[in-house]
Amino acid sequence: MTNQAAHTPEPSRTAVLLINTGSPEAPTAPAVRDYLAQFLSDRRVVELPPTKWLPILHGIILRTRPAKSAARYRGVWTDEGSPLIVHTRRTAEALGLRLEGVRVAWAMCYGKPSIESVVRELVESGVERLLVLPMFAQYAAQTNAAACDAVFRALMKERRVPALRVVRGYHREPAYVRAVARHVEDFWAREGRPFDAGDGKLMVSFHGIPQASSDLGDPYEKECRETARALADALGLADDQWVMSFQSRFGRDEWLKPYTLPLAEELARSGVKRLDVVCPGFAADCLETIEEIDDELREAFLAARPAGDEGRFRYIPALNASAEAIDAYVEILERELWSDKA
Numbered sequence: 001m002t003n004q005a006a007h008t009p010e011p012s013r014t015a016v017l018l019i020n021t022g023s024p025e026a027p028t029a030p031a032v033r034d035y036l037a038q039f040l041s042d043r044r045v046v047e048l049p050p051t052k053w054l055p056i057l058h059g060i061i062l063r064t065r066p067a068k069s070a071a072r073y074r075g076v077w078t079d080e081g082s083p084l085i086v087h088t089r090r091t092a093e094a095l096g097l098r099l100e101g102v103r104v105a106w107a108m109c110y111g112k113p114s115i116e117s118v119v120r121e122l123v124e125s126g127v128e129r130l131l132v133l134p135m136f137a138q139y140a141a142q143t144n145a146a147a148c149d150a151v152f153r154a155l156m157k158e159r160r161v162p163a164l165r166v167v168r169g170y171h172r173e174p175a176y177v178r179a180v181a182r183h184v185e186d187f188w189a190r191e192g193r194p195f196d197a198g199d200g201k202l203m204v205s206f207h208g209i210p211q212a213s214s215d216l217g218d219p220y221e222k223e224c225r226e227t228a229r230a231l232a233d234a235l236g237l238a239d240d241q242w243v244m245s246f247q248s249r250f251g252r253d254e255w256l257k258p259y260t261l262p263l264a265e266e267l268a269r270s271g272v273k274r275l276d277v278v279c280p281g282f283a284a285d286c287l288e289t290i291e292e293i294d295d296e297l298r299e300a301f302l303a304a305r306p307a308g309d310e311g312r313f314r315y316i317p318a319l320n321a322s323a324e325a326i327d328a329y330v331e332i333l334e335r336e337l338w339s340d341k342a
């Protein structure tokens with residue numbers, strides 16, 4: 001007896017959805033303007049009252065920032081598009097090969113492919129169980145909650161809402177900490193450690209959030225500190241071999257401290273010759289790592305070194321779609337996946 005069903009498996013009814021921040025569609029001022037308008041109108045991202053914020057956003061920021069940000073995006077853009085999108089897509093493709101019987105999709109909070117369009121496609125293809133992985137290890141309302149909002153809004157438009165699970169965050173997951181540690185160790189095995197001559201440090205830099213958001217009870221700062229500590233322990237570092245900091249401050253309000261750039265300059269002036277920087281909060285390399293760290297911070301650190309006394313700066317790339325990253329995501333996802341995936 002031939003069993004047709006055995007030869008043509010049904011499309012999987014379980015899906016994993018990876019979510020990242022998103023990028024403009026092109027490195028041009030109009031495309032960046034559209035992207036920033038969407039990003040910065042999200043009330044999870046900017047928590048000021050709209051009556052105060054919207055005139056600033058439309059009257060100042062969306063008139064001045066797009067041209068400047070587009071120039072920065074042009075510096076990191078690749079033949080395949082925005083690095084953030086390329087790395088996120090590759091991560092999803094690699095996970096799809098590892099998670100048997102599970103569809104792995106990816107979407108962006110802002111820009112394309114939108115969460116709404118991807119959720120629609122998954123539901124229409126018969127997905128009945130959806131596991132969402134916002135790719136932000138350290139929980140912040142600005143990222144993890146914003147991703148959830150978008151998934152919930154998308155599902156509000158569907159008739160056949162699947163069973164839903166969300167990975168809340170994974171800042172202390174041994175699989176994740178091990179992956180970042182292995183990534184750093186592999187880099188050091190190839191290129192040498194910064195401490196070997198006794199005057200180097202590892203800087204662990206995270207994207208910041210406003211201090212006011214933290215004061216409202218956001219767990220982000222605590223989770224970043226716990227990741228940094230767990231990473232230092234996994235690497236066997238002494239307290240004077242590493243520092244942690246927060247980058248990418250936006251606007252004039254106080255953000256989480258210490259700020260990455262002034263801290264790196266202070267280290268340079270105080271005799272640190274070799275600085276390695278790792279950004280464990282960024283699952284994928286993007287504008288904020290390639291341009292802000294590997295370019296701007298490098299220049300600032302080297303310029304702050306005493307005249308005639310050379311320094312060395314290295315940026316250790318994000319996990320991206322590396323083998324260690326995929327191993328970690330598989331471990332985190334498999335625990336959350338429904339045991340009967342049919």
Ligand SMILES: C=CC1=C(C)c2cc3[nH]c(cc4nc(cc5[nH]c(cc1n2)c(C)c5CCC(=O)O)C(CCC(=O)O)=C4C)c(C)c3C=C
Nearest residue numbers: 021022023045069084140142207209210250281286287288
């Ligand atoms: C990794 C976690 C992130 C947190 C937390 C976060 C908070 C946050 N961001 C802004 C404003 C901007 N962020 C921008 C870019 C950007 N942000 C993240 C991640 C986090 N943001 C990523 C991965 C990226 C890069 C996207 C890319 O295309 O490569 C930008 C746009 C770029 C620019 O014009 O500078 C803005 C604006 C705020 C206000 C905020 C918390 C309140």
Ligand SMILES: [Fe+2]
Nearest residue numbers: 021207248288
């Ligand atoms: Fe950001």
Ligand SMILES: [Fe+2]
Nearest residue numbers: 248249288292
């Ligand atoms: Fe930035």
